Every structure is written in C-alpha cells, then in structure tokens.
Amino acid sequence: MSLSMYVATVARLLPGSLDGLARRVALCFTPDPTNIFAPEATPAHSIFGLSMLVLGICAGIFLVVGGLLLYVVIRFRHRRGYTVREPVQIYGSTQIEVSWTVIPILIIVVLFLATARIIFTTEMARKPADAVNVVVIGHQYWWEYHYPKLGITTANELHIPVSDPRHPQPSYLTMTSADTDHSYWVPRLAGKMDLIPNKINTMWMDPEKPGLYLGQCAQYCGVEHAKMLIRVYADTPAEFAKWVANQQKPAVQDPSVAEGRAVFMHNACMECHTISGTAAKGKFGPDLSHLASRDTFASGAVPLTEQNLRAFINNPDTYKPGVLMPAMHLNDHDLDAVTKYLMTLR
C-alpha cells in the first residue's frame, strides 16, 4: 500500500529491463514498518484474512453501485433536443424495494458471521501454560513492563520470544494505565488494545520471525502522545534467555563512575527512577537499572548515545516538549558525570 509497493506492482507489469529499474526505485523507499497488511503474528494474520474478505465484498458493492450511478448519469443526462416536457413519472415499486432490502441483509449475514468468528478466535484463544506473561502499564508518555514470573522490570523496549508455530509460545500482555488512557498498537503483530486506568485488559501476540516491530500509542493521552513510541523485539529463544539473564542481574556498580552515581542519588533523579541495588526506588519514571542495554530512550523517541542522553538530562524538552521530567539544572561537570554513570548501566 505504500509507494514502494505500488512501484513494485507496476514493475511486475513492465517488461524486463524496466522491471529492474523500477525495482531499484522501489528500494529507495523505506519499507513500511507498521503496515497492517504485512502481518507477522497470528492475531494480525487473522485480522488480515478478515479484512481481505471485507474489502473484497465492499469492492464488489462499490463496482456495482458506482457503475450504476455512472450509467444513470450518462444514460439519462439532459440532451439538446429533448422534446418531451417531462419524463414519465414513476412513484415506486414494492418488489424492487423488497429486493434491495433483502440482498443487503444477506450480504450482512455473511460479513457478520465471518467477523464474529475472528472476534471469538482472537479474544477467546486458549492460553498455553508456558505463555510469557508481561504486565504493561501506560504512563504519560512511556511504557512500563513487568515480567512477574521472571522478576524483571523494564521500560519502553519490550522483549518477547519468537513463537514457533509447532510449539506456540505466545506472549500475553496484561494492561492498565497509571494516568490517562493509552492504546497499545503494534500493527504487524496484533490489533490495538486500550490501556485504561482502573481497568485491566489483555492482548496476545506470537511473532513468527525474529526482529524489531514498531508501533506507537494510539489513544490521545496528552501533550507528547505523538512521541510515545513502541518497540517490540522478537528474540530467538537463545537471545531471549540471554536478555532475561542480563535483566535479572542487579544494576552494574562500576567504581569508575562513583561520582556520577552520587550526582544521581543526591538530586531528584532518584525520586522518580529506580536503579536496582541502590537507594533510587522512584516509580514515576522508567526503571533505569539496565538503561544502557536499550537502543533508545524517551519511549523510543531518541537513539541512546551519550551525547543524546546528556542533552536530554540537561533539558528533556529538547526531544519531547511537554515531557513530565523537569530540567535538572545540573552544571556541566555533574551532567557529564551522571551521563557517564547511566551509560554504564548495561
């Protein structure tokens, strides 16, 4: 559905040499990381199948009714030399009215039954005993993740195992919100589900291929709603085990950055952030125990580099205007020290 796909489609229609050229043009456009029509997990697949049926039926109706409209407009247009004063007046016909009531009803019965089937197979799917459980809590404007069985708490980058179709191991997300409404949407894995305070929702996903799946918050939740991005890493079993082992360790205590740790502990940082094994036990902001193991920070909005992190701590509004973290007004020395410390938290 993107330009690249259109170009690729056109390419298929063209003879040899042009084909290669068009293919190269298509590659210039980035692939679509959040295309709902490129499903990679069961829930997204079953929605895709249903949507093709619905689209097909709707396209058929469009062609028939739109064609009729076109025919009527051309065939019965006013022509020069129309001599009759007025056309024959027809007031209606019960048979015709009945037919164009009954036919749509039949179409709707088909659509409804197909839809109901997907509703129940997705929402009532049986949960295997070895499913991975993740608790997701939405915050303005970041994601908190707990793995209750594994004893892991992390933020913003979700790691789940790839699910082998022969031994499905789906991941179940139990979701709520700490403040306003949010919605969890990773289009290539599953449809969205809202995170609502005082309400617990669940969704599941079973990615078929390892890799990074993108998404973002889909329910307006405040100023920085647009920068509340989602990154789901589908890991191979070995990668996932390695990731889990690392996350389960307490935070790194590197003596060479003791000064930076002191800055962190003596400022308000520790009021809002947790770093395991230290006095920092704040809950308002993301858990930073393994911050440096992530590719991004600020809910996926910024690549994690020392330079970016320093700029963010200096003034979070640089990257996310309206973010709830205040500028800490540290001097350059402290800023360097605390950034260096955080970059050691692998």
Added chain:
Amino acid sequence: MATQTQVAGVGYQAGAKGPGGVFLATLQDWVMTVDHKKIGIMYIVYALLFLAIAGVEALLMRIQLAVPNNHFVSPQTFNRLFTMHGTTMVFFVGMPILFGFGNYLVPLMIGARDMAFPRLNAFSFWVSAFAGFLLYFSYFAGSGLYGAGTAPDVGWFAYAPLTAKVFSPGHSTDYWTLSVLLSGVGSIGTALNIVATTLCMRCKGMKLSRLPLLVWLYFVTSCIAFIAISPLTAAQIMLIIDRYLGGHFFDTQAGGSAVLWMHFFWIFGHPEVYILVLPAFAFANEIIPVFSRKAIFGYPAMVAATVGIGFISMSVWAHHMFTVGMGPAGNTFFTLSTMIIAVPTGIKIFNWLATMWGGNIHFTTPMIFAIAFLFQFLIAGLTGVMLAASPFDWQLGSSYFVVAHFHYVLVGAILFMIFSAFYFWYPKMTGRMMSEKLGKWHFWLFIIGFHLTFDFMHIPGILGMPRRIFTYEADRGWASWNMIVSIGAFVQAIATLIFLYNLISSYFKGQIAGPDPWDAWTLEWSTNSPPPSYNFAQIPTVESRRPLWDIKHPEDPDSRYE
C-alpha cells in the same frame, strides 16, 4: 407574543430617523427578530463564520503534518488545534448550518407562516451563538488565574481522565464543557420547535403522508437530537461536578470510571452523526428529483428507512469502543447493530438512483454537488462497513483511516450536500441566482482537493499512523502521503474562497431569480423570492406531495396516484 414583537420592530423601523439611522434600525431588526427566515439566515451566516475559523485550523494542522518531525507549531498548539477544529465543526458549523436550513425551509415547505414557537426559536439561536463565542473566548481566558489564555486541548470527545483537574488544570476544559452544554440547550430548543412545527403547523391537506421528505427527515433528526443530547448534557454536568464539587464519576484516581464517560459521550456521539447526515439526505431528497425531473422513487420506503435509521442509530454507539476491552459479546453485538444500519442507508442510495433512472438529468451546480455526494457517500458507507467489522477496527480504529472515513461522511457527503443546498435555495433566500460559472469552478476545484486529501488519507492509516499526533517519525513511510493530503487541503481552501466570493457577489450582482427558478414542486417555490415576512398571502391547500406539480400539470396531477 411573537406578533407583538414583530409589530414593535416594524414600528421602530418606521420611525427610524433618530441617531444611528438605518444601520441601528437594521441591527435591531435582526437582533430582535423572531422570523424563522431571518433566524435561519443568522444560523447559516454564523456557521459560515465558524467554518472559516475551523477551516484555517485544519490548514495549520496540515502544514504541520506535511513533513515528518516538523516544528511549524508546538505540540501544545497542535493539540488545541485539533480539539478546536473538531468541536467547532461539529457543534458550531454542522449543527447550526443544518438547523439554519431547517428553520428556513420547514415552515415554508409545510405552508406555515412561522415556527410553532418563534421566541423559543430566537432564544435557541442566541444561546447556540453565545456557546460558540464562549468556546473561543478560552483563547483569552482559558487559564484563568494561572495566567494567559489557552484553548482546550482534550480532543473533541474529551476522554476521561484527561479532563480531570490533575491532567487539565486551568479553565480551558471548563470553557469546552460549558460551551458544548450550552450549544446542546440551543439544539434541544430548535429540535423541539421543529417537531412541534411539523406536527401542528401544517397547512390544509398536508397530511403526514404528504410531507415533503425534507420535512420528514428534519422531523426524525429532531427526535434523535432530543434523545441524544440529553446524555451529553448529563455527562458535561457530571464532569463539572467532578472538577468543582469533588465528584468522582470519571476520576479514576478515586475509583471513577473512564469507560463511563466513553459510553455517555458516544451514546450522544454516534446519533450525532445521523443528526448531521439526515439533513444532508433531506437536501438530496428535494434536489435530486427536481433536476432529474421525476418524483422521488419509493417515498414510503424513504420515510421508513429514515425512521429505521433513527431507531438503529441509538444502538450502535459502542462501535467507537471496540478497543476498550468490552469482551467478545459486546464487540459482536455492536458489530451486528452497526452493520444492520447499512441496510436502510443502502435503501436510500438505491431509491435516489431509481429516481434518476429514466429521468432527464440537468447538470446544474446543485445537481453536480448532489451526484458527487452520492458517489462519496457510497464510499464512506463502505469504509464504515469495514470499520464495523470489529477485528478490522482493532487495526484501523484511532488511525488516520478513521479520520479519512468520517471526513468522507462529513465533507464528502454532508458538506457537498450543504453546498448543493446553498446553490439550490440561495435564490429563494435572496431573490438572486448564484453564479453558475463560479459554481462550476467551485465544484471542480473542491472535488479535486477533496479526493487528493481524503482518498490518500486512508493510506497512512493502513500504514499504522494514529490520529492526533503532532508529528511523526520519518522512517514509517507516511511522509509522501501526508504531503499529498496537505496539498489537497489547500486546493479545497481555494475552492471555498471562490464559493464565499460567489455568495457575496451574487447578493449584489446575481441574476434576478423570480419565485420558481428551478421549476420545482414544493410549496416554498410558490411564494416570492425572498418570501415576505408572513410567507404566504393566503395559506395554501395541498392535495399531493408535489403541490406545484399539480398546478403545473392539471391534466395529470400527482394526487391521482397517491
């Protein structure tokens, strides 16, 4: 009472030689009027003013979204823009413009001299007008004691708990709440008036089975408004209680329910769509037959379909909530009820096609707008069916696909029919024709801009772009589509400027229309253009649905077939 006021107005005008002279006299005449035609025109002018404002808000948003990671406006400003754009377009453009045409046309079409309650009519208009200005006053006073003004930024459906004091300090949310609440008071007043007028003020022979379809549809719309606006008003009052009197209806931090607000809002919000779209159907029911030169096909079916839509529209609200976790039973029920509403809507489209079938179709400006309406409403209906399939909605809901879908309804169907109605009834309201040449320019530019914007807006939704984001990442493949959408928005803006120019210049220079420029069949065309304040010198008597057809064709009157 009404007559007294009118007499007083006339008396003042007669002796208007005092300070201020003609201007003050005219002003007082309009401010104090209880004439349904003047109130109707005031509704329409007021809606056009807000259409321009909300249109500019849309353009600002489209500039911001034309390229990724843009800094044209701040996120705070962007969030205010989409809140104000949505609220304004629904409550202060859509409702007043449709009530304006209803006010003007319903009494004329049923052979009445005014609405049933002329003073209530004036009251409703002024309350609605005040509500609109109250909303925009927030730009100056929204932060109250906190400092400078800010407009509300909670979105037009203002989901809880974002509206709670802790997330929305200051008074901007209060301005939103109060203005929506007040506009509801005005709408209920006008709805009551239209129902009473339709039931009680019909001329001799105007049985319910002979009502022009426009009046039937306005009657049903008004009944829906009665039912739908009450939960909205209740929700706004509950929100005020939460914010100022320590209530906890929607205060999730004290055990309140965010989902409760959604139910209250959408029990209003979905019927509201039909409140807006039925008047558009109403215009089509009058305009398509006249320019096809045929009687409407299947009048009883059209009435039944309308009443059916009225009832079913009350049972579909939670299709806005397929992703809040209602569970499979709830999702299945609302999938079914939402799909069912496609049946009566389909009946309408087929009847319009059958009306045109075998006709002699004249491509006047009102008719080409109506044909485009049919085409676009067909597409909007089909994307609606897609969204009704709740699993599909789990992907498409809250994405730009939904934004494209409801703009297809609101612009592609409703606004196109409103433009059509302007070209059709402007001669009746002013006595002069609008320029056909400018009308064609308006039409072609607007339809090109519309399709550039709203056809291509579906695609970023399919590619995963959520609505209400002030900017987006460059690597998602959304950029080129958004650029096309933004270009289309400016083409529509140019077309709208042509329309506004046409509206004003035709008032002074347009060709004189005469009482019946379109050779039409309903009662409003039997009196002068513009009609005198008493509408009809003699109250007419009718014997069929098309009284003027009977007069023009005494050898073959409709009354013979009904």
